[in-house]
Amino acid sequence: MKILVIESSPHKHGSSNLLAAEFRRGAEEAGHDVTVFDAGHTKLNPCLGCGACGMSGPCVQKDDMTVLREQLLDSDMAVFVTPLYYFGFSAQLKTVIDRFYSFNGQLTEKGLKTALIVAAWDSNSWTMQDVKTHYETLCRYLNFQNQGEILGVGCGTVQMTKRTRFPQEAYAMGKRIGG
Numbered sequence: 729m730k731i732l733v734i735e736s737s738p739h740k741h742g743s744s745n746l747l748a749a750e751f752r753r754g755a756e757e758a759g760h761d762v763t764v765f766d767a768g769h770t771k772l773n774p775c776l777g778c779g780a781c782g783m784s785g786p787c788v789q790k791d792d793m794t795v796l797r798e799q800l801l802d803s804d805m806a807v808f809v810t811p812l813y814y815f816g817f818s819a820q821l822k823t824v825i826d827r828f829y830s831f832n833g834q835l836t837e838k839g840l841k842t843a844l845i846v847a848a849w850d851s852n853s854w855t856m857q858d859v860k861t862h863y864e865t866l867c868r869y870l871n872f873q874n875q876g877e878i879l880g881v882g883c884g885t886v887q888m889t890k891r892t893r894f895p896q897e898a899y900a901m902g903k904r905i906g907g
């Protein structure tokens with residue numbers, strides 16, 4: 729299976745990307761073909777809401793979304809990876825999602841398999857409540873086939889993350905995907 733991992737942290741070597749790397753290790757061991765798109769270090773502009781695409785492209789903006797769109801439509805699965813920012817996705821990931829607008833229909837038709845990986849500092853019972861609901865609502869609307877969620881609470885730094893169960897859980901999710 730072709731899997732696209734969409735990272736979205738400003739920290740290249742931070743907590744969420746550590747979990748993403750563990751997912752990737754498991755998925756590659758299971759024989760999948762994994763590509764990473766790092767939305768945290770690329771040129772992506774927010775949706776202009778101009779409506780020129782009519783929700784089925786092309787987008788008037790010429791930036792790295794052109795690459796991501798191709799990669800996504802060519803993949804069987806996407807993994808959304810984000811630090812928790814004020815109980816939601818990072819702005820980098822939200823920008824990616826908003827730009828789905830220009831190929832909303834194509835994406836919905838695909839029935840893309842997806843998963844979510846989040847790293848947060850806190851570990852309250854409600855820390856991940858809103859990001860989880862937002863992701864699951866997106867799955868419902870865009871016809872994504874949810875394959876799993878790694879909601880990494882207490883993952884505020886790489887050191888903290890390594891002491892949790894979440895790297896192992898991310899690896900295990902990679903291993904079992906499509907199995």
Ligand SMILES: Cc1cc2nc3c(=O)[nH]c(=O)nc-3n(C[C@H](O)[C@H](O)[C@H](O)COP(=O)(O)O)c2cc1C
Pocket residue numbers: 737738739741742743744745810811812813814815816847848849850851855883884885
């Ligand atoms: C702008 C900003 C907002 C944040 N909001 C939250 C939050 O709502 N809840 C939380 O537990 N941690 C929050 N954090 C902490 C990060 O989610 C946490 O440090 C995470 O491990 C960062 O992941 P990264 O290393 O992949 O960037 C926030 C950090 C920043 C910079």
